[in-house]
Amino acid sequence: MGRFDEVIERKGTKSVKWDMVDHFYQDPEVLPMWVADMDFKTPAPVTEALTERVRHGIFGYTVPDDNTKRIITDWLSKRHGWDIEQDWIRYSPGVIPSLHMIIQSLTEVGDHILIQTPVYPPFYTVIKDHGRHVVKNSLIFNEERYHIDFDDFEEKIKENDVKMFILCNPHNPVGRVWTKEELNKMADICNRHEVLIVSDEIHADLVFKDHTHVPMASLDHHTSQNTITCMSPTKTFNLAGMQVSYVVTADKKMREVLDKQFNNQGMFLLNTLGITALEAAYQHGEEWLEDLTDLLESHYHYVSDRLHKETDKIKVIPPEGTYLLWLDCRELNFEQKDLKRFMQKEAKVGLNDGASFGEEGNGFMRLNIAAPKPIIEDGVDRIVRAVNRLQ
Ligand SMILES: Cc1ncc(COP(=O)(O)O)c(C=O)c1O
Numbered sequence: 001m002g003r004f005d006e007v008i009e010r011k012g013t014k015s016v017k018w019d020m021v022d023h024f025y026q027d028p029e030v031l032p033m034w035v036a037d038m039d040f041k042t043p044a045p046v047t048e049a050l051t052e053r054v055r056h057g058i059f060g061y062t063v064p065d066d067n068t069k070r071i072i073t074d075w076l077s078k079r080h081g082w083d084i085e086q087d088w089i090r091y092s093p094g095v096i097p098s099l100h101m102i103i104q105s106l107t108e109v110g111d112h113i114l115i116q117t118p119v120y121p122p123f124y125t126v127i128k129d130h131g132r133h134v135v136k137n138s139l140i141f142n143e144e145r146y147h148i149d150f151d152d153f154e155e156k157i158k159e160n161d162v163k164m165f166i167l168c169n170p171h172n173p174v175g176r177v178w179t180k181e182e183l184n185k186m187a188d189i190c191n192r193h194e195v196l197i198v199s200d201e202i203h204a205d206l207v208f209k210d211h212t213h214v215p216m217a218s219l220d221h222h223t224s225q226n227t228i229t230c231m232s233p234t235k236t237f238n239l240a241g242m243q244v245s246y247v248v249t250a251d252k253k254m255r256e257v258l259d260k261q262f263n264n265q266g267m268f269l270l271n272t273l274g275i276t277a278l279e280a281a282y283q284h285g286e287e288w289l290e291d292l293t294d295l296l297e298s299h300y301h302y303v304s305d306r307l308h309k310e311t312d313k314i315k316v317i318p319p320e321g322t323y324l325l326w327l328d329c330r331e332l333n334f335e336q337k338d339l340k341r342f343m344q345k346e347a348k349v350g351l352n353d354g355a356s357f358g359e360e361g362n363g364f365m366r367l368n369i370a371a372p373k374p375i376i377e378d379g380v381d382r383i384v385r386a387v388n389r390l391q
Contacts, residue, residue: 003288004040004295007372025350032350033379036172036324038238038370042281043288046237049280050273062272064091068279072246075282076231079205082218088250090262091270093243095202095230099126099166102198102228102247105261106254107132112160114195116148118357118364120172123200127166135160138360139174145318146174148182154189164196167216170203173326173357173366175319177211180219187216187223196254197227202245205236205289207321208297217250224250228258236289237281238370244274296323299369299376306380311387323370327351330363332387339365347386349379 010018017035022028041047069086076082092098099122107113109131115123117136127134137153139146156162167186170177178186190197199216207213217227232245249255262268303325304316315328329339336355343351343365354364369376 003291005372006041007374008039008041010039021350025344027344027348030344030348030350031375031379031382033368033371033375034350034352034366036235036368036370037240038323039372039375040238040292040370042238042277043285045284046239046277046280049276049284053273053276059272061269062275063269064275068275071279071282076215076248079286080213080215080218082215084217084248084250088248088255090247090249090255090258092245092247092262092267093271093274094234094245095200095232096122096126097267098230098245098247099123099198099200100129101261101265101267102230102258103127103130103132103164105257106196106228107163111163114153114156114160114162114165116168116171117359118173118354118361119168120200121356123166123168124358133160135162136358138358139171139176141174141317141360146171146176148178148186150185150189153186154193157189157193157195162193162195164198165190167197167199169199169201169216170207170213170321172203172322173324173352173354173361173364174317175322175324175326177207177213177320180214183214183216183219187219187226191222191226197223199227199229201229201231202235203322204231205233206293206296206323208293208300208319211320213321217248226251228254233278233281233285237277237285239274239277239281242274242277243271244278296369299323299373300325302373303367303369303376303380306384310384313387314383323368325367325369326354327365327367328363329354329365332390334363336362339363342386343383346389347382349382 017032021030021032069089073084073086103126112133112135113127114135114137117138124134135156137156140149204213217224217229229248234240300319307314313331317326340353343349352366354361
């Protein structure tokens, strides 16, 4: 049996994805294919390192050390060709907590912050929760692929005196891995208008063949000084429950502001097991990751081919990375609330509502393919059967 073939019972593990099905979908029969974690075991060396750490038996205050930083810088250099200084790294329990802290410390109440919609729903809340305003640069969908409207990007920045731009790269939910050319254009506009770039690169390691993740801050010196990057091994190695992530900031003054904010929130240590997991994953997880990305790409083709051949009503937007498929369901001709209802009550699959990513997501749903093949097959069977019952 291959390392990703085993269907592992997750119910009863306090899993958000599996144990909250009833809460979110009001039906225990619904197959969860929503929240972004995987139904795969983390690489064996990570479990072994954790087991050894647990056997030690003492879980007092723990602090990442120089070795942790070296492991992170090695990973970024090896995987992404991005050479950073160890001193640029700070830690946080998650990218979302980091975004909250960055917004609170580096913008003012009433400031405008730009995002590219449809996008990961917390991007809206981290802005609004602190009395800042969301400015939307809607992505353009040309019926095949999503693109950036650069004129609108610059206009919106000028019109609203935008102070910060939160980039999602690779992009959740549309699956784009932004090219160097696209990144350069965005960086150039932000640098010229003094817009601080916050780059959420949590999906950076989950990129398919023929695509390359380019960290925004790796473009050039000016962009590096004007960018704060949020990263984590949690999506890559299925460690979300470990609550470990880091923030990379080249600019010294910005780092000082962030240090103050992080300290004010009592965030200067990390979860003991989170540190162990991060170190083991980055040191020994690469081969596993290569296999994983191949598998995810094959799952994408499987879902896309079957939905195309067997329903012709649901199209998968070709992803360049992530394990989240953006399904174009517009040909089903449902109002969004009926589309949601249909997936939940008729197909009995738990997907993310496209509209939760912004109004551009009307007619779309998001499906998570990071699960063993039998789960993916079951999910597609359910959707195909329900669509075919409509006809
Ligand atoms: C783009 C993006 N950012 C952040 C997160 C969550 O990050 P964390 O769990 O580290 O807060 C997710 C999770 O799906 C995500 O897709």
